[in-house]
Amino acid sequence: MFEILEKESLNPTVTKMVVKAPLIAKKAQPGQFIILRAEENGERIPLTIADYDREAGTITIIFQIVGKTTMRLQDLSVGEPLPTFVGPLGSASEIKGLKKVAVIGGGVGCAIAYPLAKALHEQGTIVHTVTGFRNRDLVILEEAFTKVSDRYELISDDGSTGRKGLVTDVLREWIEQGERYDEVIAIGPLAMMKFVSLLTKRYGIKTIVSMNPIMIDGTGMCGGCRISVGGEVKFACVDGPDFDGHLVDFDEAISRSATYRAFEARKREEYCQ
Numbered sequence: 001m002f003e004i005l006e007k008e009s010l011n012p013t014v015t016k017m018v019v020k021a022p023l024i025a026k027k028a029q030p031g032q033f034i035i036l037r038a039e040e041n042g043e044r045i046p047l048t049i050a051d052y053d054r055e056a057g058t059i060t061i062i063f064q065i066v067g068k069t070t071m072r073l074q075d076l077s078v079g080e081p082l083p084t085f086v087g088p089l090g091s092a093s094e095i096k097g098l099k100k101v102a103v104i105g106g107g108v109g110c111a112i113a114y115p116l117a118k119a120l121h122e123q124g125t126i127v128h129t130v131t132g133f134r135n136r137d138l139v140i141l142e143e144a145f146t147k148v149s150d151r152y153e154l155i156s157d158d159g160s161t162g163r164k165g166l167v168t169d170v171l172r173e174w175i176e177q178g179e180r181y182d183e184v185i186a187i188g189p190l191a192m193m194k195f196v197s198l199l200t201k202r203y204g205i206k207t208i209v210s211m212n213p214i215m216i217d218g219t220g221m222c223g224g225c226r227i228s229v230g231g232e233v234k235f236a237c238v239d240g241p242d243f244d245g246h247l248v249d250f251d252e253a254i255s256r257s258a259t260y261r262a263f264e265a266r267k268r269e270e271y272c273q
């Protein structure tokens with residue numbers, strides 16, 4: 001059993017949990033994920049490893065409360081165990097040798113972007129970060145990103161915190177100011193990753209996106225994370241989750257991601273009754 005050691009609300013819909021899982025913490029790398037169940041016989045869901053502490057033997061997860069399973073997870077308290085917590089799964093992000101990187105995070109995707117920014121910073125890479133949120137109430141990890149970034153800008157859609165605008169506005173500015181990046185890493189809503197990739201393609205900057213948001217069971221069985229990358233069929237949970245953003249067919253991914261929305265809403269309503 002995997003005990004919940006800490007639980008913290010980061011904003012009204014996003015929660016951080018620290019879970020005792022020494023064997024996973026020993027091997028975890030940025031970009032990988034775990035699969036958990038919030039209750040016996042419950043649904044298995046994949047969640048990205050937001051942080052790990054090898055000495056303490058803990059894994060940190062950050063989740064958005066969107067469906068029945070994440071609502072059940074949210075109802076658990078410190079001291080309670082998770083019946084299933086498996087990992088680390090997926091390929092680790094390849095960051096060795098990168099000298100200067102722009103990390104772009106959007107919404108809850110910042111929970112995936114943070115361990116990458118931290119690992120880059122720890123290996124001596126210059127890290128420039130832009131994080132974007134709809135409004136100030138949804139901001140997460142601002143202080144954490146500040147600590148691991150050599151340059152940091154917070155953006156909100158409505159201007160209620162940070163600068164008003166889009167993450168691509170800042171990235172374009174930085175590139176036009178002469179910043180030269182080995183790579184841009186974008187993690188967030190599909191539309192955000194699409195427009196970051198379109199922008200960087202114009203400047204010829206290699207761009208990695210995490211297709212984590214489209215994963216469902218994380219086992220290669222459900223087919224929900226199927227995407228086209230450079231004309232080839234790939235599965236985000238098995239072949240990724242990181243892919244070359246210039247090759248991903250985002251329009252197809254965006255249309256497929258809407259498939260389970262009605263089902264999720266129905267399950268959420270059932271759980272609340």
Ligand code: FES
Binds near residue numbers: 214217220226237
């Ligand atoms: Fe189900 Fe990848 S998440 S096949």
